[in-house]
Amino acid sequence: MMTSRLRPLERDSIIHREVFAQVPPKVIYTLSPKGEKLKPVFNELKKWGNENFSQQIIDGNKNDLQQGVYFMAG
Numbered sequence: 159m160m161t162s163r164l165r166p167l168e169r170d171s172i173i174h175r176e177v178f179a180q181v182p183p184k185v186i187y188t189l190s191p192k193g194e195k196l197k198p199v200f201n202e203l204k205k206w207g208n209e210n211f212s213q214q215i216i217d218g219n220k221n222d223l224q225q226g227v228y229f230m231a232g
Contacts, residue, residue: 164187167193168187171190171192171193172189172190172192172193172196173187173188173189173190173193174187174188174189174190174193175187176188
């Protein structure tokens with residue numbers, strides 16, 4: 159699942175994938191220089207989300223727990 163989501167980012171040169179020939183297999187993903195340029199965009203999105211939705215999400219999660227609704231984000 160995670161690999162299928164990372165492959166397009168690798169193909170578009172947003173991330174770099176480094177594979178280590180060892181047992182167990184080891185793969186490290188890092189942002190490429192192109193991906194690094196997206197950091198300010200993501201930081202602004204995070205800031206906007208925190209300003210506009212954080213308390214709603216917290217309150218919503220409390221309500222879900224009280225009603226017995228459980229889910230995992232992702």
